[in-house]
Amino acid sequence: MAIGRVARRDRAKTRRKRTYVIPVAAIVVLAIAAIGTGVALGVFRAAPDGVESVEVPVPTGTPATSFETSLAASQDASGTETMVEVPDVLGKPLQEADMLLEIAGFTVTHVATPAGESATGTVLAQDPASGSVMVRGTVITLTYADDGTGIDPTSSRNNPSAAGTGRVYVVCIDPGHQDKANNEGEPIGPGSKTLKPKVTGGASGAVTKQHEPDFALKVANRLKKLLEDQGVKVVMTRTTGAVDISNAQRAEVANAANADLFIRIHADGSTNGDIRGLSTLYPAGNDWVKPITAESLSAAKLVHKELLLTTGAVDRGIVERKDIAGFNWSKVPAIIVECGFMSNPVEDKLLASEAYQAKLAEGMTAGIMTFLRGD
Ligand SMILES: [Zn+2]
Known part of the structure; x- marks a missing residue:
């Protein structure tokens, strides 16, 4: 749950920053939004250097994305618990499935199973199942089709067989x-x-x-x-x-x-x-x-x-x-x-x-x- 702690610390910092970097009107709008949804929308100071460039606030007046909506729905009254619905990643390529789950706040682990009829790298099973509401950071196990070529991205980095002579960077x-x-x-x-x-x-x-x-x-x-x-x-x-x-x-x-x-x-x-x-x-x-x-x-x-x-x-x-x-x-x-x-x-x-x-x-x-x- 280390990630959850980081997220909360992060949010606390963001709130402190807000008090002096954005106009009063924006604070009011944000306060209303926060009360209404329980969601802390990200707001940043404009960075002097241009990376990911001018860090504009996420507009508060635009319709919430499904991501924001799922966060709003998952917070309890204290605003600190982070329950999230597990997305459906069955049939998706492993990388895409990882990304969707990580963006939703979960940790992912992989289990290979012989590919059979399925395209290699396809997610064949997920545990817990989609639709379950779980604590942010919960480990989701994805079982994927493997034709034996070792496509699992978590296992090939720092693989001893890849080191030494002939290593392709x-x-x-x-x-x-x-x-x-x-x-x-x-x-x-x-x-x-x-x-x-x-x-x-x-x-x-x-x-x-x-x-x-x-x-x-x-x-x-x-x-x-x-x-x-x-x-x-x-x-x-x-x-x-x-x-x-x-x-x-x-x-x-x-x-x-x-x-x-x-x-x-x-x-x-x-x-x-x-x-x-x-x-x-x-x-x-x-x-x-x-x-x-x-x-x-x-x-x-x-x-x-x-x-x-x-x-x-x-x-x-x-x-x-x-x-x-x-x-x-x-x-x-x-x-x-x-x-x-x-x-x-x-x-x-x-x-x-x-x-x-x-x-x-x-x-x-x-x-x-x-x-x-x-x-
Ligand atoms: Zn740039």
């Missing part, structure tokens, strides 16, 4: 954002009731008007090529802007791939056009990311150092973050590179140039390869 690249923002809420971490927009729109260039999602994809494509040249297997969270993938879902892509590193590519924006420079973020400071903090920091340091060498960018440092859904949902080491400020006219033009994009990809590759090889 896997890197998951997440080009930040997408063409259209999706401001529906999703839990900031597994089991959390604090919601955050699924994916924001990103920054745009002060001079060039380039759009951060396009920039991120260009750098990601270059990075993919360079890593593949090094024999690394690359998994992309998206290869086009015309997608709708939340930050939590992006982390789940990295988890499903058992990635050795999950690297997320972003650019910053600020209302102050003078600010420029490159920073590298890593997850730290909450129980969700504790298992990945040390390795993530190690990767962040190596990648950051190489990026400064190849780009000559202003050094804005290595920054720990505990408020990023795409980190909190990750079970593999994760970093975000904020490549520069699109709001700075000089850096905007650099970020738009192919030569600078190549330098970014080269720096990332050098740092990643050092991290993967552990030398």
Whole structure:
């Protein structure tokens, strides 16, 4: 039940923050919403750096999503118990089933059974059954069809047979954002009731008007090529802007791939056009990311150092973050590179140039390869 405790602490912090970061009118609206539903809707301060970008409040006037509704229905009078209805995941691919259950607040374990007629990886049974109302954090056992190739994502990472000579490293690249923002809420971490927009729109260039999602994809494509040249297997969270993938879902892509590193590519924006420079973020400071903090920091340091060498960018440092859904949902080491400020006219033009994009990809590759090889 550690997750439940974290969620409650998180919520308490969010409430304290609210008292000084949002207008009185918004507090009244929220108070009414909270009394009416018992749900603490996630509200964030606008972050100075642009990751998962400007952290807009989940609109209180819009219809509740089914997720919010299920939370509202599951709270008792004290507002602290967290009973949740188990979703139906029978027949779904294992990864999707995991994600649905984790988003609902459950912990998942897997049992393999011979595939028979079923497609490998399909969920054949779930215990407790769908429709049961269980305490948040309850372990749900999924029995899935296995054709013997070992698709269980929980068992292949750190598998001794995968180590040693001939090891193929896997890197998951997440080009930040997408063409259209999706401001529906999703839990900031597994089991959390604090919601955050699924994916924001990103920054745009002060001079060039380039759009951060396009920039991120260009750098990601270059990075993919360079890593593949090094024999690394690359998994992309998206290869086009015309997608709708939340930050939590992006982390789940990295988890499903058992990635050795999950690297997320972003650019910053600020209302102050003078600010420029490159920073590298890593997850730290909450129980969700504790298992990945040390390795993530190690990767962040190596990648950051190489990026400064190849780009000559202003050094804005290595920054720990505990408020990023795409980190909190990750079970593999994760970093975000904020490549520069699109709001700075000089850096905007650099970020738009192919030569600078190549330098970014080269720096990332050098740092990643050092991290993967552990030398
Ligand atoms: Zn961004």
